[in-house]
């Protein structure tokens with residue numbers, strides 16, 4: 050018997066850039082679930098947003114590290130009747146060629162944003178599947194845990210490895226990050242992991258809606 054085709058979710062009904070911000074007073078008011086993209090510069094945050102939402106060119110991607118230097122907010126709805134959600138593309142860290150002052154201002158921007166008590170957040174912590182978790186990823190997972198922000202580790206650029214190597218890499222990452230996380234393999238190139246990502250974000254939205262209707 051032929052295996053059923055994987056269900057392919059169509060692109061988001063609406064996905065719009067809202068604003069770029071560097072300062073707290075420039076952030077738009079929280080609206081629905083806020084999905085936060087975090088990760089080393091060039092790890093594929095902007096590419097993941099575009100593939101996840103099915104909107105090429107929504108978030109600017111570049112082969113030059115350090116492309117996203119501001120917090121970029123997007124407003125998204127999956128269907129005409131769905132609750133809106135907000136996506137925040139954070140500037141990447143660990144950009145070796147960046148001047149020290151710039152690195153500091155990036156850290157401050159990310160730190161200020163995460164420390165704010167904005168409700169209903171979900172962190173997506175991305176790292177290239179070919180790399181091991183470094184101090185920054187370990188610090189961020191601890192930070193998110195302390196701030197009570199639920200998060201998902203996503204191993205990007207999965208198209209660069211074979212299926213067997215993907216499995217090993219995910220297991221290694223889970224170990225490096227304390228054994229509690231179940232990293233998800235993702236590829237912006239071939240769409241691997243997109244359906245799982247859509248499902249986990251929807252599940253988080255439903256949890257929030259259920260808690261509001263209590």
Ligand SMILES: Nc1nc2c(ncn2[C@@H]2O[C@H](COP(=O)(O)OP(=O)(O)OP(=O)(O)O)[C@@H](O)[C@H]2O)c(=O)[nH]1
Pocket residue numbers: 088089090091092093094095096097109110111112113114115116117118140141142205206207208209235236237238239
């Ligand atoms: N093969 C492959 N390349 C990818 C994938 N995702 C991103 N890339 C490439 O990696 C580079 C960086 O991608 P971006 O999405 O701009 O990365 P970013 O994390 O947003 O980078 P910054 O904005 O600098 O922090 C680009 O050349 C992308 O084409 C993927 O899933 N597979």
Ligand SMILES: [Mg+2]
Pocket residue numbers: 094095096109110116117138
């Ligand atoms: Mg980017």
